[in-house]
Amino acid sequence: MPDILSIASAMESFKTITEIVRGIKQAAKSLEDAQINYQIAELTNALADLKLALADVKEENITLREEINSLKKSRDLRSLLTIKDNVYLPVSGEIDDYGKGPWCTNCYDSNSILVTLHHKSSIVVGDYMSNKFECPKCKSSTSAQKNKRC
Ligand SMILES: [Zn+2]
Structure with a gap:
């Protein structure tokens, strides 16, 4: 059943990634390697979450397209x-x-x-x-x- 939760989840992941990138920029200025490595690990996790959320969005999109095609076909058939x-x-x-x-x-x-x-x-x-x-x-x-x- 399609829902909009995965879209919201993808947007949340994107927001998290944006915050992590901002953190990396600040850490890079102070040249603290441990902080940068931590931020990169966080970024990698956030990207994995985003990838999963986008896979859900893609699946929902396919399901919705199939439903639209089925409804169009049904409407066209009814007219015949x-x-x-x-x-x-x-x-x-x-x-x-x-x-x-x-x-x-x-x-x-x-x-x-x-x-x-x-x-x-x-x-x-x-x-x-x-x-x-x-x-x-x-x-x-x-x-x-x-x-x-x-
Ligand atoms: Zn019958």
Whole structure:
């Protein structure tokens, strides 16, 4: 789960490093080797902390980019769907990588996944054919009517 703690941690490390560098400059003026070595060790530790914090920021950034891409893809897919007789169908013809449907409205509306419905039976009434479908994932069933002449 992305959070902003690692960004705050990276900024804190940067502040610490800045203070250590200031300390090294002052120690260098007085030429005290022990003090300079101590400051360099502190600087090395602060840099290691910064490196870890930045790795967390990088990981969060990747996660956020993936989430953004997933949301964009979901939004784009939604614009290609239409609901007819309680099933999702392509607005026109076929959707690349997904086919022709029909897809389960329950699965798409609740989990944003397109699950192709399984055809269970057909009943002909007059000019209409009623097809019964079942979702293999959520097990919901639905009927879709179709004019036989179409
Ligand atoms: Zn379903």
